[in-house]
């Protein structure tokens with residue numbers, strides 16, 4: 001695991017971090033794709049966890065949720081607005097459902113539905129982080145924000161990689177995975193308003209150049 005901030009780690013992924021799973025104290029944040037099972041289970045061997053909390057219930061963040069919660073006997077948490085998606089009561093990916101990329105992702109990445117034990121709402125606390133609702137990419141997307149050192153685990157509100165080249169770069173999530181890009185831009189501004197010192201995105205390495213992030217957020221269209 002890679003150390004990122006006090007009590008915060010990212011599970012290893014080679015050759016570069018692209019589908020991120022974080023450990024904050026004893027809470028696992030996100031659960032990769034279905035096929036990340038071996039990697040996640042191997043890295044968590046001997047590591048105590050008490051909860052799996054999702055930034056949002058998309059197939060590349062909830063893939064191993066059911067397997068992990070069952071195997072480790074831990075509860076599952078996600079925001080109230082993503083409970084139905086996680087429990088299989090509405091489609092997980094609402095943007096462009098007929099797009100062949102989304103059809104493929106649903107078939108090969110998405111994990112089975114699973115019961116949400118702990119329903120999160122704005123202001124709740126998880127592993128010392130405050131839950132901040134940030135919809136647009138997913139209805140129940142949240143940022144986990146730690147006031148004391150201003151670390152933000154931001155899910156897919158932004159990403160720090162190009163899906164074309166795999167190289168780092170701050171970007172909006174792609175429209176085909178984002179049901180309301182304008183709403184997500186409001187969530188990016190909400191992230192900027194938190195004045196984070198370190199941003200840990202769902203995809204790509206940590207964002208340490210906060211000035212670059214602020215320029216990116218300020219240049220977004222309304």
Ligand SMILES: [Zn+2]
Pocket residue numbers: 058060061156202203
């Ligand atoms: Zn994602």
